[in-house]
Amino acid sequence: MKREHNLRESSTGEGGSSSMTMKEEAAGVDELLVVLGYKVRSSDMADVAHKLEQLEMVLGGDGVSNLSDETVHYNPSDLSGWVESMLSDLDPTRTQGKPDSEYDLRAIPGSAVYPREEHVSRRSKRTRVESEMSTTRSVVVMDSQETGVRLVHALLACAEAVQKNNLKLADALVKHVGLLATSQAGAMRKVATYFAEGLARRIYRIYPRDDDVALSDTLQIHFYESCPYLKFAHFTANQAILEAFASADKVHVIDLGLNHGLQWPALIQALAVRPNGPPDFRLTGIGSSLTEIQEVGWKLGQLASTIGVNFEFKSIALNNLSDLKPEMLDIRPGLEFIAVNSVFELHRLLAQPGSIDKFISTIRSIRPDIMTVVEQEANHNGTVFVERFTESLHYYSSLFDSLEGPLSQDRVMSELFLGRQILNLVACEGEDRVERHETLNQWRNRFGSGGFKPVNIGSNAYKQASMLLALHAGANGYNVEENDGCLLLGWQTRPLIATSAWRINRVE
Numbered sequence: 411m412k413r414e415h416n417l418r419e420s421s422t423g424e425g426g427s428s429s430m431t432m433k434e435e436a437a438g439v440d441e442l443l444v445v446l447g448y449k450v451r452s453s454d455m456a457d458v459a460h461k462l463e464q465l466e467m468v469l470g471g472d473g474v475s476n477l478s479d480e481t482v483h484y485n486p487s488d489l490s491g492w493v494e495s496m497l498s499d500l501d502p503t504r505t506q507g508k509p510d511s512e513y514d515l516r517a518i519p520g521s522a523v524y525p526r527e528e529h530v531s532r533r534s535k536r537t538r539v540e541s542e543m544s545t546t547r548s549v550v551v552m553d554s555q556e557t558g559v560r561l562v563h564a565l566l567a568c569a570e571a572v573q574k575n576n577l578k579l580a581d582a583l584v585k586h587v588g589l590l591a592t593s594q595a596g597a598m599r600k601v602a603t604y605f606a607e608g609l610a611r612r613i614y615r616i617y618p619r620d621d622d623v624a625l626s627d628t629l630q631i632h633f634y635e636s637c638p639y640l641k642f643a644h645f646t647a648n649q650a651i652l653e654a655f656a657s658a659d660k661v662h663v664i665d666l667g668l669n670h671g672l673q674w675p676a677l678i679q680a681l682a683v684r685p686n687g688p689p690d691f692r693l694t695g696i697g698s699s700l701t702e703i704q705e706v707g708w709k710l711g712q713l714a715s716t717i718g719v720n721f722e723f724k725s726i727a728l729n730n731l732s733d734l735k736p737e738m739l740d741i742r743p744g745l746e747f748i749a750v751n752s753v754f755e756l757h758r759l760l761a762q763p764g765s766i767d768k769f770i771s772t773i774r775s776i777r778p779d780i781m782t783v784v785e786q787e788a789n790h791n792g793t794v795f796v797e798r799f800t801e802s803l804h805y806y807s808s809l810f811d812s813l814e815g816p817l818s819q820d821r822v823m824s825e826l827f828l829g830r831q832i833l834n835l836v837a838c839e840g841e842d843r844v845e846r847h848e849t850l851n852q853w854r855n856r857f858g859s860g861g862f863k864p865v866n867i868g869s870n871a872y873k874q875a876s877m878l879l880a881l882h883a884g885a886n887g888y889n890v891e892e893n894d895g896c897l898l899l900g901w902q903t904r905p906l907i908a909t910s911a912w913r914i915n916r917v918e
Contacts, residue, residue: 561590561602562803568609569799577613584609597810604829605803608836617842618833623698627669629830632823634672637813638882639907642890642899643753644673645878646909647782649871651749652680654780654911660690660746664739664778666731667755668695671706675713682717692722692746694739700727731755732765734772741776750781756853760791760846770860774914780865781912783857786847787898787905790835802835805906812887812901850896850908857912865911866895875899 564587571580584606591602611617620626634640655661661681665673674693681688691714697703707723714721726738741748750773759765773781788805792798809828813821835845848856854864875897876890891898891905898905 557590557593558598561587561594561598564590565602565605565609565803566796566800568606569796572609572612573795580609580613584613597807597814600825600829601803601807601810601832604806604832605799605836608833611833611837617837618830620830620834620844626827626830627702629823629827631670631672632820633827636818636820636824638879638888639899640672640753641882642875642879643784643907643909644676646867646871646875646897647751647753647784647911648673648677648680649874650782650865650867650909650911651677651751651780653868653871654749654865655689655747657686658689658747660692660742661749662692662694662742662746663749663751664694664696666696666734666750666752668697668703668706671695671710673751673753674710678710678714678719678721679717682719688719689747690720690722692724694724694726696726696728696731696734698727698729700725703727730762730765731759732762732768734769736772736776739776743777748776748778750776750778752782753784754786756783757785757791757846757848758844760848761841761844766856767860770856770862774861777914779913781862782909783853783912784907784909785850785853787849787900787908788847789849789852791846791848791852799836802832804904806832808901808904808906812906850893850898850910853908853910861915862912863915864895865913867897867909867911868895872897 564583568580568583568587571577571583587602587606587609591599591606594602630640651663663674663677665671678691681691693707693710695703695707703725707725711721711723724740726734728734756766756769759769786805788801790798790802790805792801806828810825813824813828815821831845834843838844857864869892872890872892879888879890879899882888887901889900889902891900893908896908896910898908900906
């Protein structure tokens, strides 16, 4: 699948370092900041950090009243010079030209960073400082577009400093990000605030905890209600399962992450109206709390009984899916159709070396007729922190942009749900960093090497998913894409989640 990157490749990785001129290298310019568009000599890094600390103190205190009226500030590539000009009384005679950005900022969703053309005229006023009559304090009014550019640069520069373990510079930059974020509105402000908090937690070693399972499940319900991502995931996975066992008399579905069981009422109702009559339906639910799993199973049993579906439920409590063993599942080979289902669960196994391979081997040993997998379509599991940070910044910018709309409890809680993911992804490392999303192509390689082959979900599921999406309030901007038998849901031009289906490759 053709992927679109939100930053030019020269901004990260090999492309950026190769763009340095011989003159810059000879001058000792810091290599990591050059790829972000800043020209700072390595010998000047400490001085720049000190100036940024002074700048934060000036902007945060009464020093802001000393700034000259109608003074314009830009963010040139000379980071040291820019900070110096902010610390001085803002020379009004300096060059007014706006520098070209090193990034294709139009790739960031929404209009907070790079407004669409129809919004540019309304935000074309330059940054200025307006004195309030009869007061001793000035109000700083910043141009949203330009400040958004500076905000993205500051976030990436801070991530670079963290990667180099230059914590003094990182500390100054993360404070500056907080100041810039306050001038933004909508999705960009929320995204920047979460990423800044993640960087701050990493710098100060105050790591987030993700051990409140009940809170996570509650937030996920709000996420389910506020946007179509989980509904799409459940619908496409159910459709693949239904088509696979169209004529089976006994069905056993193993749900690797039952949570509140939101996926299964729709499947049970579909089974009830099957033309050749409903099959016997056995569901094994896996989760962390046995009591909660059993409560969900009881509710599903009540629904099945009401509409005439023969239902059996088994609950399994596990702290980690890698602990799953075939004998726990009470498999009845040859007597029932077996389906394994995972929605946003498998990427967590990547936090522990060898766990994903162990899990795939376990699933292969029970020989399911189909396995459905839904995962985020993003590469957040790379070894280079800055590349991971950049990719996740663009990914979550798209997600938050898609959530923009009337204020509601579901929306606020959904943003908190995504924000917790950002904090884990940015602040944590090792086994504590569980948000390790990978792309569809990466999962294809994993399952292919593990003895599975893809199952085409089919055009019928694509059409129905598109129709379902059209019924969602505010569906404009969402799109469904078919990719080699898999279905992806995206916002604007960026795919965000992917549904795939697999079965054992019996040619061995």
